[in-house]
Amino acid sequence: MEKIAWVTDSTAFLDVMLTNHPDVYSIPMNVYFDGEEYLDGVTLSLEDFYTKLISSPIPPKTSQPSVGAFVELYNKLAESYDRIISVHLSSHLSGTVSSSMQAKDLVEIPVHTVDSKVISFPISAMVKRGIEHYESGSTLEETLDLLNDLSDKCDIYVLIGSLEQLHRSGRMSGVQKLLGSILQIKPIIRIEDGKLSVFEKVRTEKKALSKILGYLEEANANSTIKELFVLCGTNVEQANELVEDLRRKYPHIPINSYPLATSVAVHAGVDTLGISWYNE
Numbered sequence: 001m002e003k004i005a006w007v008t009d010s011t012a013f014l015d016v017m018l019t020n021h022p023d024v025y026s027i028p029m030n031v032y033f034d035g036e037e038y039l040d041g042v043t044l045s046l047e048d049f050y051t052k053l054i055s056s057p058i059p060p061k062t063s064q065p066s067v068g069a070f071v072e073l074y075n076k077l078a079e080s081y082d083r084i085i086s087v088h089l090s091s092h093l094s095g096t097v098s099s100s101m102q103a104k105d106l107v108e109i110p111v112h113t114v115d116s117k118v119i120s121f122p123i124s125a126m127v128k129r130g131i132e133h134y135e136s137g138s139t140l141e142e143t144l145d146l147l148n149d150l151s152d153k154c155d156i157y158v159l160i161g162s163l164e165q166l167h168r169s170g171r172m173s174g175v176q177k178l179l180g181s182i183l184q185i186k187p188i189i190r191i192e193d194g195k196l197s198v199f200e201k202v203r204t205e206k207k208a209l210s211k212i213l214g215y216l217e218e219a220n221a222n223s224t225i226k227e228l229f230v231l232c233g234t235n236v237e238q239a240n241e242l243v244e245d246l247r248r249k250y251p252h253i254p255i256n257s258y259p260l261a262t263s264v265a266v267h268a269g270v271d272t273l274g275i276s277w278y279n280e
């Protein structure tokens with residue numbers, strides 16, 4: 001069996017299993033605040049990011065790791081591994097997949113880049129499934145087929161925490177923001193085929209969350225859900241309460257909460273809540 005290095009990016013929150021796995025590596029995204037450049041998770045923690053997000057008068061920006069950064073990492077990994085599987089943030093939301101694919105042609109070690117078509121912890125969940133599949137004796141081809149199959153089976157619904165931040169990031173016009181604030185509109189964002197879009201606009205947060213839970217109930221009736229991911233910003237307590245509610249309703253499904261990626265927080269704000277799962 002070949003020795004494989006697994007690479008993802010800092011938009012994927014690494015849990016204890018991935019953090020402690022000797023063959024998992026994460027490449028940081030670039031974050032820009034007030035003319036300063038930071039490396040996500042390296043020179044800028046998630047806590048510092050949210051502090052700056054609230055206080056900065058200029059909306060932050062993010063950008064993918066450079067081709068050179070990927071080449072440097074891949075060349076280093078080539079010293080200890082036979083090949084690399086690199087799983088990244090949706091190509092519709094970032095150029096990270098493209099940077100990895102360009103770097104592939106500049107290194108000697110074989111690199112397989114996978115477009116996850118998702119964001120945040122669902123990327124990590126995909127990496128975990130790939131590792132478990134390969135380490136259980138599956139071939140490289142079977143493992144890559146699994147990853148590409150999973151990329152088309154993920155549902156992600158995000159309840160926006162801040163119309164102000166959505167407006168600042170360019171995702172909502174001033175008129176929409178004003179009307180949304182007056183009418184207490186809560187946009188539900190969906191990631192579909194790797195693209196982020198306002199799926200539905202609902203009056204009040206309670207109704208919006210009820211809508212998302214309705215989508216989950218329908219999915220659970222029509223497919224097998226092996227794990228549920230609750231995604232959150234700084235509203236950890238709210239996320240934990242939702243986790244407990246979901247565990248009571250779906251006791252057979254593992255359910256945990258995870259921080260949203262900075263690339264989502266740039267658009268969604270601090271009190272954003274999301275629910276995600278793979279339909280299998």
